[in-house]
Amino acid sequence: MVAPTRKLWFDGDVNISIRRISGPEFSIAAPRLVDIYIAAMGYSPSVRNQRIRAWREDTRLPGFTAIVAATHNDVIGLAYGFLGTRETWWDRQLRKGLQADGHDDEAIRDIAGDYFEIAEIHVRPGLQGAGVGRRLLTDLLWNAPARIALLSTPEIPGEDNNAFGLYRSFGFHDVLRHFHFDGDTRPFAVLGVPLPLEHPSSRRDR
Numbered sequence: 001m002v003a004p005t006r007k008l009w010f011d012g013d014v015n016i017s018i019r020r021i022s023g024p025e026f027s028i029a030a031p032r033l034v035d036i037y038i039a040a041m042g043y044s045p046s047v048r049n050q051r052i053r054a055w056r057e058d059t060r061l062p063g064f065t066a067i068v069a070a071t072h073n074d075v076i077g078l079a080y081g082f083l084g085t086r087e088t089w090w091d092r093q094l095r096k097g098l099q100a101d102g103h104d105d106e107a108i109r110d111i112a113g114d115y116f117e118i119a120e121i122h123v124r125p126g127l128q129g130a131g132v133g134r135r136l137l138t139d140l141l142w143n144a145p146a147r148i149a150l151l152s153t154p155e156i157p158g159e160d161n162n163a164f165g166l167y168r169s170f171g172f173h174d175v176l177r178h179f180h181f182d183g184d185t186r187p188f189a190v191l192g193v194p195l196p197l198e199h200p201s202s203r204r205d206r
Contacts, residue, residue: 016076018069018135023059026066026080030055033068033078040122058082058119063146067139069123069132079121079136083146090117094150094190097179111175116144116195118151129162137170141197148192150175155187167191171198 021029034051037043058064063083069076084091091112098108118140123132141149153163155178176190 021066027056037122067136077123077132079140081118084115084117093181097176114147116146116149133166150192152188152190
């Protein structure tokens with residue numbers, strides 16, 4: 001079963017389509033998608049070529065799924081992920097962090113044994129906070145074949161940004177906080193949510 005193309009309206013007059021793309025399509029679009037990532041995260045353009053190569057490598061991972069948001073002439077957002085596997089750097093970092101946080105082997109298996117990794121979700125600056133990220137995340141996790149979804153996001157004082165607001169609205173809970181990935185000085189939060197995803201409109205305040 002294939003998720004349908006979805007539509008939403010931004011500022012009342014710009015039609016935005018949300019759709020899944022294949023691995024080959026993602027590889028072709030990778031340079032443009034990485035540019036959105038760099039702009040959204042405020043990274044140096046020097047990382048561009050390395051990220052393009054890494055993202056194209058990710059299309060080979062099991063369960064690879066990619067979603068894009070686009071207007072009639074431009075891509076404005078993306079999300080992609082895949083099934084967690086012991087072969088990825090992120091999985092090894094996750095297990096290392098859980099162990100350092102005091103989780104025993106059974107607890108680590110419970111968290112990391114069957115998950116879908118949300119590798120990236122980004123919306124072009126200037127269009128954030130308008131519901132595009134919500135649609136990207138909803139469609140990315142639609143029918144994801146795992147027990148939970150996991151992601152990492154930079155720590156922000158008071159969780160005061162669009163990313164944390166989006167994740168909390170979907171019911172993401174803390175898995176690790178103030179975790180440092182190897183080679184990155186910034187602290188990150190690792191968050192998780194049970195699957196199948198409960199749509200935010202159906203959630204009651206807890």
